[in-house]
Amino acid sequence: MKRALLLAVAVLIAVGLATYAVLTAPSKLKSIEISIVERHGNWKGRISEFLLSMVQPGQNITPETVEELKETLNSLPWVRHSEVSASGDVLKVRVWETRPSLYIFYNGNTYVIGENDFVLDRVPGIPKGVTVLYYSGKTPPFTVENGFLKLKKTVKMEIKLTEDKVKQLQLKGKPPEILFTDTGVKLILGDNKVLVYLSPEANSWHNFQHFREMAEGLNPGIYDFRFHDMLVRGRQQKCLNRKS
Structure with a gap:
């Protein structure tokens, strides 16, 4: 009786080990299926290119390989989230793409910036x-x-602060175009008829708001509030002392 029990236990252990070996044995990959669950751009080709650089048909696929692929995919700029699984000899990949959050024009090109700042x-x-x-x-x-381009933290902070300041101005009509320079910010208002230069300091923005209230609007021209207690105004860049 005791021998029979030991034999049964041994058989169960052997079956368990055999099953585990079958389940964990590497499979030869035949095909890769990539589906975009949430699309925010035309980036499936780039994601596929990186995926094929990591794994190709004919390669052995193990659970460790699947985890490595998922980790690498989630580190790509275009991927917000991914799910990777192996079903027999088929690798299945599901991708949620990163949402664009900013568009920055620089040196003749527009750069699409994701919510991850890449x-x-x-x-x-x-x-x-x-x-x-x-x-x-x-x-x-x-x-x-x-290995990927990413928006600098200082620039991101400058953009956020500027957008908040523009909202506080409560400008009417079409939103202004915003241009960032090394010396501050330029706002383009009213179909390019009004140009306003501002420095990062809060006093510059305060002076602009105060001037708008006193002047009850802005006539077409150039207004420069980057200088302390000074307004440079007009198409001829005339300098007007704010105290006068």
Whole structure:
């Protein structure tokens, strides 16, 4: 009786080990299926390119391989979330793409910035149907992280502060175009008829708001509030002392 029990236990253990070996044995990959669950751009080709650089048909697929693929996919700029699974000899990949959050025009191209601050795309010229910010600093607004372009933290902070200040101005009509420079910000209002230069300091924005209230609006021309207690105004760049 005791021998029979031991034999039964041994058989169960052997079956369990055999089953585990079958389940964990590497499979030869035959095909890869990629589906975009949530699309926010035309980036499936780039995601597929990186995936094929990591795994190809004929390669052994193990649970460790699947986890490595998922980790790598989730580190790509275009991927917000991914699910990777192996079903027999088929690798199935589901992707939720990163949402664009900013469009920055720099050196003749518009850079599409994702919610993760990475550059998702670069297109020539200025695309239609989106709000574009302009950058003309001497140094690029991007850095490189893990081999990909990423918006600098300082530039991101400057953009956020500027957008908040523009909202506080409560400007009427069409939203202004915003251009970032090394010395501050330029606002383009009213179909390019009004140009306003501002420095990052809060006093510059306060002076602009105060001037708008006193003047009850802005006539076409150039207004420069980057200088302390001074307004440079007009198409001829005449200098007017604010105290006069």
